[in-house]
Amino acid sequence: MRSKALVIGMLGATVLCSWALAQQEGAHHGHHASSETRAAAAVPKAKPSSREVVSVNRDEYDHVLGDMNQMLATLGQINQALSQQDMATVRKLADALRPQHTMQSQDPASVSFHAKLPSRWREFGRPMHQGFARMADQAARPDVTVAQIQALMAQTTQYCVACHSTYRLHLNP
Secondary structure, three states: OHHHHHHHHHHHHHHHHHHHHHHHHHHHOOOOOOHHHHHHHOOOOOOHHHOEEEEEOHHHHHHHHHHHHHHHHHHHHHHHHHHOOOHHHHHHHHHOOOHHHHOOOOOHHHHHHHHHOOHHHHHHHHHHHHHHHHHHHHHOOOOOOHHHHHHHHHHHHHHHHHHHHHEEEEEOO
8 A cells, every 4th residue: 555655646746747847848938827826736946047057949958858758758657557566567668768778869959959968967867867777677676566666766866856956948049
């Protein structure tokens, strides 16, 4: 029962993060959430001025937001698989986020974006992807528990939290 409560809590956090990303994206496009929506979510926000700005063009912005939204969706799918104790699916999903599968893109937007990144961004990104690799490896073990994978997920997603607390994207016109 405790593992179900943890999974439900993690799913809630995933939904909340998804909402926050959507609000951030809406603000970049001139849309603003209502005061009721902001109050209901009670999401602690970092002051934009306290985060380092990474200026990007439209293609880079779309590329990065697409990657982040895909990772967020994958976290939700991993949580769903964990709720069903489906370690084969956890392994498959986490494996797709290994560094060698995600950090080798030759897409022009990816290449130009990575060329302008502050070095510290990589200090968050690489270990985060390595955390997913560990998660995939552990999910392959026959004796692994849901709690062990959840612990790895908690460690891994701390890199996401740290990066989002440190940087913000600015879309150049």
